[in-house]
């Protein structure tokens with residue numbers, strides 16, 4: 267009897283093996299792709315939480331599998347396109363449109379076909395640990411590419427998976443205020459569900475008269491790519507990066523284990539998750555972060571145009587600003603600034619625990635030069651009773667970034683020893699019509715926190731992000747701008763900062779040597795931890811640790827190299 271079963275099973279097993287002789291993830295249309303009934307059964311085990319994705323732009327198209335043209339709905343979609351909420355409310359739409367690959371693009375002619383090859387066809391609307399476990403199992407059983415999606419802010423396409431299945435974390439919205447006691451920290455903390463976004467986390471902290479680290483863009487998630495990838499914000503000079511705030515991660519591992527991970531328990535996984543990048547080590551269900559006391563905050567915005575002065579004068583003022591704010595930054599301030607052509611905007615500089623007088627003094631050299639150059643400027647400086655008030659009043663609402671980006675962390679040593687060559691480089695880039703933005707901050711910490719944050723962050727004075735425009739209708743132009751970033755612009759920044767790196771969340775997705783650039787000397791250790799906790803490589807994200815063992819084909823199919 268036993269022998270008979272074996273004999274019966276043998277051809278079946280062969281058949282399963284033959285299902286894919288190539289080393290690729292199963293792709294829609296392949297014979298190995300689950301049958302409609304299998305998806306339905308999977309949906310039943312999930313209690314109906316499986317979503318068959320419909321591309322956002324379907325209402326703007328008359329052709330293709332997903333076309334559902336509706337003039338009014340399409341006009342509304344285009345009007346709201348730049349708002350992050352248009353995308354983060356969906357389980358598919360990436361804010362970096364490059365990763366939708368111009369399919370179902372609302373800006374394309376309405377008769378251009380709406381298909382869905384570049385984004386994931388299915389998502390699971392996660393509401394708990396069991397949903398994650400079942401999805402992991404289904405993806406493993408059917409050899410399907412899995413991706414973790416939170417808000418879709420990612421610039422590098424890490425939350426988008428052609429032919430894949432997404433774990434959509436957005437609805438895990440719990441927030442809990444607590445006392446946390448461990449060997450390394452004893453104090454107040456917030457436990458935040460994986461779907462909590464900056465504005466919700468800040469509000470939860472504010473309700474207790476506390477603050478937590480969040481991004482400048484209020485809709486970036488906290489537990490996902492932000493805290494796992496580093497995470498800067500206006501409190502970073504005072505308290506460190508987002509990853510430095512993490513006390514505990516609640517995770518589900520690739521093997522389906524539900525763990526609480528901390529510097530004391532599963533310390534290697536804690537280390538990797540805290541700065542080693544999202545989407546690759548485990549599925550985070552919630553994060554517990556330090557909550558800090560509120561403080562009175564001084565903050566200022568400054569904008570001016572150099573249209574009526576020489577380029578020389580304009581950049582001399584920019585240099586004065588960038589160099590002379592260093593003492594403010596060391597004392598706890600963070601400045602968010604940008605140069606677009608001959609316009610400069612500081613939006614804002616904020617200094618928790620600083621005073622308006624001190625802040626004004628720190629900006630005095632810049633203002634004096636503006637006066638001497640007879641440049642009109644808009645300057646607004648205020649003292650706020652709390653950081654919350656400052657953030658609400660001074661921080662502009664962020665739209666999605668309609669640009670392709672490249673970035674570099676500029677070390678403090680470059681700013682101090684050779685500001686002239688830094689400025690020459692930035693000016694050269696700016697004169698090519700590229701947006702140059704900077705976040706000036708000081709996240710040096712002593713001792714260096716126990717986590718996998720790229721060591722280049724600890725020496726950095728500025729995180730520079732370059733933006734070449736994004737054209738929704740001209741793919742070739744974007745390809746050209748992308749090559750410009752990869753081949754010309756970012757290398758110029760690298761040339762003046764050869765030993766530094768880049769912020770893995772705000773960088774060129776095509777960055778050569780991304781392992782050392784994004785992760786620094788931590789890469790080998792991160793690879794080992796990836797091997798240990800995800801030996802079958804269930805988790806894959808572009809430029810994530812371990813992702814070099816896969817390559818994406820032109821149709822989006824993921825294959826082992």
Ligand SMILES: Cc1cc2nc3c(=O)[nH]c(=O)nc-3n(C[C@H](O)[C@H](O)[C@H](O)COP(=O)(O)OP(=O)(O)OC[C@H]3O[C@@H](n4cnc5c(N)ncnc54)[C@H](O)[C@@H]3O)c2cc1C
Pocket residue numbers: 361413414415416417418419420421424425435460480481482483485486487488489490491492494495496497498499543544545546548549550551664665666667771772807
């Ligand atoms: C307009 C804009 C402004 C920004 N401002 C800032 C800023 O001020 N400071 C800053 O540091 N960054 C900023 N960023 C970058 C931001 O931190 C990254 O885009 C980050 O990856 C977003 O994380 P998310 O979870 O919200 O997004 P997603 O795109 O959904 O996910 C990003 C990555 O995290 C992974 N991930 C998400 N959730 C989980 C989870 N629960 N478990 C495991 N992995 C997960 C995903 O798989 C993916 O790899 C900004 C981005 C944009 C577009």
Ligand SMILES: *[C@@H]1O[C@H](CO)[C@@H](O)[C@H](O)[C@H]1NC(C)=O
Pocket residue numbers: 305306309313314315316317318
């Ligand atoms: C899953 O089931 C729910 C509830 O029955 C249904 O609304 C949804 O459309 C189903 N999803 C798929 C992909 O069929």
Ligand SMILES: *[C@@H]1O[C@H](CO)[C@@H](O)[C@H](O)[C@H]1NC(C)=O
Pocket residue numbers: 344345346347348349665
């Ligand atoms: C943000 O997007 C909205 C909607 O597209 C637009 O009206 C607004 O001008 C944008 N704001 C900025 C600062 O670009």
Ligand SMILES: *[C@@H]1O[C@H](CO)[C@@H](O)[C@H](O)[C@H]1NC(C)=O
Pocket residue numbers: 317391392393437
């Ligand atoms: C996802 O699940 C949440 C509950 O966790 C529910 O409120 C929401 O409507 C669901 N969204 C979709 C698109 O199914």
Ligand SMILES: *[C@@H]1O[C@H](CO)[C@@H](O)[C@H](O)[C@H]1NC(C)=O
Pocket residue numbers: 596597678707708709710724725726727
């Ligand atoms: C940060 O500030 C401290 C002084 O508080 C200084 O010693 C250190 O060099 C600064 N680091 C950077 C990278 O600016």
Ligand SMILES: *[C@@H]1O[C@H](CO)[C@@H](O)[C@H](O)[C@H]1NC(C)=O
Pocket residue numbers: 737738739740743
């Ligand atoms: C995008 O490209 C098209 C075609 O080349 C061009 O007509 C259009 O002006 C471009 N749009 C922008 C915003 O640059």
Ligand SMILES: *[C@@H]1O[C@H](CO)[C@@H](O)[C@H](O)[C@H]1NC(C)=O
Pocket residue numbers: 367383384428820821822823
């Ligand atoms: C993206 O678009 C290009 C050009 O249309 C196409 O060749 C390619 O297969 C697409 N890739 C994906 C992942 O959809």
Ligand SMILES: CC(=O)N[C@H]1CO[C@H](CO)[C@@H](O)[C@@H]1O
Pocket residue numbers: 284285286287288290292295296297298299
């Ligand atoms: C049986 C099966 O699904 N085979 C697929 C394996 O992957 C290749 C692409 O690499 C597909 O073409 C096959 O259809």
